Amino acid sequence: MDDSSLRDQEEALRQAVSLLPQEARKRYYQLEQTLVKDPDTYAVLNYFFAAGLHHFYLGKTLKGIMNLALMLIGLATLSSIGFFIILFVIVIELPQLFRSQTIIRKHNIKVMENVINELQPRT
Template identity: 70%
Template structure:
């Protein structure tokens, strides 16, 4: 997803927030404070890609477990070629470090769109 489509989604999100009733808007901002993730925290956790912590941070438990298991297998079998598995995980995960701002921004937009949909259902 490119920056222009993220900006469009953010603008649509702002418009949807402004159309909420005052009580729903207050509830939205309370939920936003609880649910929005910090890109810097994601990036720091990504430095420890060996454990897949950044996936857990965004709620992607299965991907985090896969990452952690692959790295563990790579460490256990390091002497007999497990290092290849470790390098493979690093090659797959490294680009996410450089795209952490965009990844978390998209995640936050998606989560908050879900919150607005839920609030709109409650209002109906």
């Protein structure tokens, strides 16, 4: 997904928010403050990709546990196959470090679309 597509989705979100009733709009902004994730925090946690902390930050617990387990197995078997396991995790996770802004934008758009859908008046 390219940058202009993300901008279009963010603009659609802003328009949808502006159409919400005043109370729902107020609730939206309250939820936005608590649910939206910070790309810088994600990037910092991703520097520790060995532990999978960036996955836990986005609520992707299973991915985080898998990262952590693979790294622990890699460390425990470092004298044999462990080096390759750790290298595998690094190769898989490293691109996420460079795409952290986009990953967080996509995550935040999805979360806020869900919030808007919940807050829209039912007809």
